[in-house]
Amino acid sequence: MDMRSLLRTLEHATLRDIALVCLADALVGASFGAISVSGGLPLWVPIALSVLVFAGGSQFAAVGVVLSGGGALAAVAAGLVLNARLLPFGFTVADALDGPWWRRLLGAQLITDESAAFTLQQSEPRRRKAAFWLCGIALYVVWNVSVLLGAAAGGLIGDTDALGLDAAFPAVLLALVLPSLTDRRTRTAAVVGAVVAVGATPFVPAGLPVLLALVGLLFAGRPGAGGGGDGGEADDVGEARDVGDMDGSVARVAPMAKEAVR
């Protein structure tokens, strides 16, 4: 399975969308590297997180908890709660990882919202495989290179507060999470969670408020029962929505990336 046959298997539009998602994620990765290092973390932290964890949302979450004074274990817990959503993705794309054991072990590390979403778009087995591996490998390379460049640049920045960089971290996360809030139940759960987290901040150790936000899940409702806030769209595409839920949904990032390159 060489790169050229992967490229030939997929349609032009799919290749273009994968490239655009890579570009958009490069910007997110560079922001992650820059914010981590300018916030005071040593250079190796964002780089090790990107190579070993390779899941943008959880990397931001872990660094965010630590930069706000939270403990390392709270940071790990927040990251793991976020990455629990990779569990269903693994089942969804399992067929695309078929092959010798070492290929399955390697491929598992490439499971992300993006690679799962591109795999889901394809129905034919050969194309599902090609979409998964091409998107997975391309993103892995692009993400790690951009985090490295961002981290190197972040080290050059002097007074981060004067530049408003402390606002950049929540701003990036907000841009990433907005597309997943079209479902009304999700929105309610998120708002309840946010109120609890902010309300608890003065009273509990740093890092804990974000985890307390999970009480919002009591309002999560049942799958498909809540109804989409925007015309019930979330109900119809349950699976696809779940996949596109997080750091860089294809539906959202692809148009975003198109605008970015324009």
Add this chain to the structure above:
Amino acid sequence: MMPLYAVLLLAVGTYAFRIAGPLLGGRLALSDRLRHLLAVAAAVLLVALVATGALTQGHDFAGWARPAGVLVAGVLALRRAPFPLVVVAGAATTAVLRLCGVG
């Protein structure tokens, strides 16, 4: 601080979530209910991070400049502005407000 053991814990745990499907794929199915809960949990946690990151610093209020910047970024993101513009406008708003003496 983010010690190496924390990075490794997060990496190993994340990998376990990823590898379960490819290893157990044929023998086990996840319920729709669980899939739904996991997806909502991710959104809840991210929004909580946005809220606490925008409004608080340590155990206190972060001042007005930062949430104002995040608000500007949120409005731009809702209007589907390009990602770099969203982030730069948010940071710039905060920076300008601080320059004007807003905390």
